[in-house]
Amino acid sequence: MVATNRLLIHVVPRLQPTRCGVSDHAIALASELRTSCGIDSAFVVLNSDEPSDVPYSVIHCSPDQLLNACISLSENYSAAILVHLSGYGYSADGAPTLLAEALRRVKADGRFRVAVFFHELFATGMPWKSAFWYSRRQKRVVRRIAEACDLLITNTRFHADWLERETVRQTASPIQCMPVFSHVEEAQERVPLASRDRAMAVFGLGGTRKRVYKELSALGTTLGQLGIQQIVDIGPGFEPPSEVGGIPVKPRGALPAAEIARQFSQLTFGYVSCTPLFLAKSGVLAGYSAHGVIPVIAQHFSGEIDGLKDGVHVLSPQTAKTMQPAGLEACSIAAWHWYRGHRLHDHASMYDHWLEAADAARQSAEPKHA
Numbered sequence: 001m002v003a004t005n006r007l008l009i010h011v012v013p014r015l016q017p018t019r020c021g022v023s024d025h026a027i028a029l030a031s032e033l034r035t036s037c038g039i040d041s042a043f044v045v046l047n048s049d050e051p052s053d054v055p056y057s058v059i060h061c062s063p064d065q066l067l068n069a070c071i072s073l074s075e076n077y078s079a080a081i082l083v084h085l086s087g088y089g090y091s092a093d094g095a096p097t098l099l100a101e102a103l104r105r106v107k108a109d110g111r112f113r114v115a116v117f118f119h120e121l122f123a124t125g126m127p128w129k130s131a132f133w134y135s136r137r138q139k140r141v142v143r144r145i146a147e148a149c150d151l152l153i154t155n156t157r158f159h160a161d162w163l164e165r166e167t168v169r170q171t172a173s174p175i176q177c178m179p180v181f182s183h184v185e186e187a188q189e190r191v192p193l194a195s196r197d198r199a200m201a202v203f204g205l206g207g208t209r210k211r212v213y214k215e216l217s218a219l220g221t222t223l224g225q226l227g228i229q230q231i232v233d234i235g236p237g238f239e240p241p242s243e244v245g246g247i248p249v250k251p252r253g254a255l256p257a258a259e260i261a262r263q264f265s266q267l268t269f270g271y272v273s274c275t276p277l278f279l280a281k282s283g284v285l286a287g288y289s290a291h292g293v294i295p296v297i298a299q300h301f302s303g304e305i306d307g308l309k310d311g312v313h314v315l316s317p318q319t320a321k322t323m324q325p326a327g328l329e330a331c332s333i334a335a336w337h338w339y340r341g342h343r344l345h346d347h348a349s350m351y352d353h354w355l356e357a358a359d360a361a362r363q364s365a366e367p368k369h370a
Contacts, residue, residue: 013089206237220245
């Protein structure tokens with residue numbers, strides 16, 4: 001049962017806490033909306049009938065039932081819809097045409113304002129990869145979804161620029177660019193590096209960590225330059241190697257968010273397997289930065305990407321080899337401050353302001369009776 005007079009209906013492809021990044025994003029946001037903004041949440045799950053133990057109303061349905069599900073959940077409350085979009089979650093080819101059609105019907109009905117958070121836009125790849133052949137179809141569907149929504153949010157400037165350039169929107173409001181927030185809590189105070197172990201975190205789902213160890217095997221020199229004495233492996237679904245380049249690996253397995261946060265407060269470095277262009281969409285980087293853990297990446301980049309600079313907020317092999325101890329402390333501080341600009345509370349506040357504006361517009365449009 002809805003506990004407040006405002007409701008945000010989250011549309012997700014599946015609801016799998018701790019096993020799906022999009023699910024974790026939506027659930028954490030729902031909790032913050034309720035706690036800080038007095039906005040309740042409900043969920044419509046379009047691509048899975050797996051039950052979920054979450055403290056919210058949940059409807060599992062097919063995309064063609066989206067409008068009816070939202071009407072059922074909203075009852076007499078002031079409600080809006082937030083679509084959490086990662087194309088492959090909704091469709092095997094990454095182009096959710098059924099979702100786009102469902103949102104077109106929602107728009108035509110006129111009862112709900114709709115926002116979309118683009119976790120991803122479209123895939124790219126070489127001609128011998130399926131992503132190459134799906135990319136055009138995915139772009140076409142992204143445009144259709146954008147046209148059906150009132151508020152567009154994404155996590156990187158690269159994505160925001162593409163959306164500004166390639167889509168026709170319902171309002172003149174600028175596309176919001178918000179790097180993702182941490183799913184493993186946020187440190188209110190940063191622990192100085194002198195109080196931490198000279199160790200590196202490897203964190204994420206099994207597939208992510210498997211890829212990380214392949215990359216780390218080529219970074220032995222960098223790990224030595226940073227003085228890393230241990231690698232702490234955190235996450236489910238993968239058995240890590242016992243060592244990397246002579247550095248022992250300590251497996252911790254799947255841990256509760258509070259314990260992951262405690263672990264991060266004790267570690268100096270954390271490895272991120274991500275190209276620089278998409279660092280701001282990495283939940284792993286967000287988790288590290290939220291606790292002042294220094295993110296280490298494999299690829300050097302120049303200039304600034306989404307407010308991040310190599311050698312300032314993150315370290316690559318090129319910048320690690322010249323980094324001094326005082327520089328490491330500064331890097332930890334910079335990463336932590338960068339994250340403070342887009343905390344979970346900032347995401348929730350953005351939707352709160354949007355809902356307030358939508359309510360005001362609805363009330364002004366209602367006929368006045370004598």
